[in-house]
Amino acid sequence: MRRRDRFTDEELQSARLLVVEYDTNATVFAGPMMGTTYDMSDACPRCGAGARQTSAIFIDGEFLPRLEGRRAATTSHDDVLVDEKLAAALAQSGATGLSFRDVFAAFEERGFRIPWRQLCAAHTMPPMSPRSTGIEVSEPCPCGRSCFGGKEEIPFRLAYRAADLADIHDVNVTWEWYGIAGFTGDLSASVLPYPLFLVTPKVRRIFQAAGVTGFDWIPIRVVDG
Numbered sequence: 062m063r064r065r066d067r068f069t070d071e072e073l074q075s076a077r078l079l080v081v082e083y084d085t086n087a088t089v090f091a092g093p094m095m096g097t098t099y100d101m102s103d104a105c106p107r108c109g110a111g112a113r114q115t116s117a118i119f120i121d122g123e124f125l126p127r128l129e130g131r132r133a134a135t136t137s138h139d140d141v142l143v144d145e146k147l148a149a150a151l152a153q154s155g156a157t158g159l160s161f162r163d164v165f166a167a168f169e170e171r172g173f174r175i176p177w178r179q180l181c182a183a184h185t186m187p188p189m190s191p192r193s194t195g196i197e198v199s200e201p202c203p204c205g206r207s208c209f210g211g212k213e214e215i216p217f218r219l220a221y222r223a224a225d226l227a228d229i230h231d232v233n234v235t236w237e238w239y240g241i242a243g244f245t246g247d248l249s250a251s252v253l254p255y256p257l258f259l260v261t262p263k264v265r266r267i268f269q270a271a272g273v274t275g276f277d278w279i280p281i282r283v284v285d286g
């Protein structure tokens with residue numbers, strides 16, 4: 062069991078940014094193997110970090126039951142999916158730095174659009190402070206941008222310098238990419254790493270008002286170095 066800090070509502074409300082941690086019970090398989098397309102021209106050729114999604118997101122249709130009764134979920138690549146009503150609430154809230162893409166359920170023969178939207182972030186954060194904790198890099202790629210993961214025994218906290226926060230929006234992604242990097246050169250047979258989502262307390266409030274449960278919100282630390 063991963064160690065984690067617990068935060069008061071006041072700490073969560075006053076944080077500059079919150080890492081969105083996902084409910085693994087609501088994770089659906091997605092990514093390039095399901096037909097989602099990516100532009101790899103600025104991505105690392107070894108690990109795939111920096112892949113830019115260029116299509117609607119395709120999720121494995123076999124996982125559709127996991128979305129039943131939920132308003133938000135995530136994919137195997139930590140993409141954030143919200144139902145259309147929650148997407149509309151986010152769009153109408155004036156929250157900045159976000160856009161939406163369509164979500165398709167893919168089956169062997171065909172796919173069809175479902176009444177969900179993928180939440181996308183326009184802004185990538187600068188690299189995190191080395192004072193971040195609870196992170197380890199397994200088999201680092203020479204690009205230095207991928208293969209980040211959690212360390213079991215130390216609570217996970219991302220740290221940023223105050224200057225790193227100058228250009229933040231309500232929805233952002235990390236410069237670092239997490240998870241397994243299995244870019245083979247052939248996207249249809251690859252598992253890509255992914256950045257983490259960092260949102261403001263405003264976004265958390267909108268999720269909470271929609272009755273979304275099962276997500277964890279971890280405040281960043283603002284540090285000097």
Ligand SMILES: [Zn+2]
Nearest residue numbers: 105108202204
């Ligand atoms: Zn790389």
